[in-house]
Amino acid sequence: MESSMKKNLQKIACKTRMGVIEGTYNAKSGHPGGSLSICELLAYLYFNKMNVDPADPENPDRDRFVLSKGHTAPALYAVLAQKGYFAEDELKSLRHIGSSLQGHPCIKTNGIDMSSGSLGQGISTACGMALAGKLDNKNYKVYTVLGDGEVEEGQVWEAAMFAAHYKLDNLIAIVDRNGLQIDGAITEVCSPEPITDKFTAFGWHVITMNAHDFDSIESAFNEADSVTGKPVAIIQQSVKGKGVSFMENQVGWHGKAPNKEEYEQAMAELSAQLKELED
């Protein structure tokens, strides 16, 4: 990837992490761990890949995005705010009464294409959007992000079967393989592995990428664009809690908000990262 673009996306990803911390700290609840692991992915999709325009959010030709792992909405909100769907100041209202930023994505929020968060359901709705695109001969693509724990849900595999059967090559499902879920390591809770082999067996084109390296991300999505006749699964190897030292690879940060001290330390770390990018 061209270096100025890469730097720009790195900054967006870093600001997204700050938004995640800001939101969950003010909400006193939420899911920072799995939000922090998808920040590069969302920065890339919204600022480099997807055909979306906050000035025309309902355009029928736009690309669609469904956050199947809806509990990581803080990251999505932080990206949508930077993109201009709503004011960045709104991130502080996350999970508050009267806020449009619900604990899990809601279709009524500007920029959100589908309510999601009950795990396993987002990928099915993404299949429906992709099928509609095929029926209407539209060129848009549908992107959906799942957790690696989420793929333990049976509905995910119903959807995987459906997408391959109907040759939905306009559907790209990204699995955030950070290795941890609420009760522990995915391999110890009730292992969904090998995830790549499972998607391959279901008739998908499977690509793996490094979730925190924009060159790897770009090459994965370029490969995805060349696939025809099959849906694409991108398995992104990620670090849960990425970017905040004490949250990285810690299962305890799946669904816990930082306290004041932790908030200040996290923001200090992220500010330093941003400063380094801006120098």
Place this chain on the structure above:
Amino acid sequence: MADVLKKATRESYGETLKELAEEYKDLVVLDADLAAATKTGIFKKAYPERFFDCGIAEANMMGVAAGLATCGKIPFASTFAMFAAGRAYEIVRNSIGYPHLNVKIGATHAGISVGEDGATHQCNEDIALMRTIPGMTIINPCDDVEAKAAVRAAVEFNGPVYMRFGRLAVPVINDKDNYKFEIGKGVVLRDGSDVTIVATGLMVNEALQASQMLESDGISARVVNIHTIKPLDKELICRCAKETGVIVTAEEHSIIGGLGSAVAETVTECCPVPVIKIGVNDVYGYSGPAVDLLKKFGLSAENIADKVKQVYKLK
């Protein structure tokens, strides 16, 4: 009465989908390996490119329907009531109900009259389940004419609709030229002043017969057809409570959470009168011919008439 036309409302469903296809280009049909039984096969044969079999995977089917609806399609997701309202409940609630999407659920083989397949497939709980979903419209037509009108009304209506159809052929009773169907409006089919029988689905015909039987006993029983269980025609129900002082409800559904519960909840607020519920009494069904099962479970004109006579004495 031997030559009365009988038809299963699932047939009416399949036929009407086909009839509406030309007018509504965005109408698409989904099924879960039951097209021959739900009668969406009629649509599939005529419009194969607008029919999508999801295989035996109802949860995903409901999600796909939701996604299609976000893109302007009008999906009719079809399967047995047990799987539409039961197995897929949470997907209907979260992926269709919560975002209030324009998905139509065609649930066939509802109630005890599934017959020989037995308890696992006799869904007597679907109305109760669907009623709890905010913004869900629930229609339970009583015959072919009403079922066709309901499907037409559903396609013209913007929002999620749960339509309940039966496997068993039932008599056509709405055979008048001036028949009109309006979502949310109950219909007084027979006037009466002593008691109101509020019925839905195939029990409407039984209620009409019961009312005739009661006439010879000197009891004037009003018959109200409630095809739309949600939103309920509260105005009509409250008027009946005030004018007749007692209500008997009749439905091919559990007495918990269905029409009877909806009527009772309503009259307790506007005009508390006795409400006696006829339905499946909080038990599972079993295998047998549908017509015999209906009698066994008290879903008959005779049982309605007996109950009315009992409550009439209480008045």
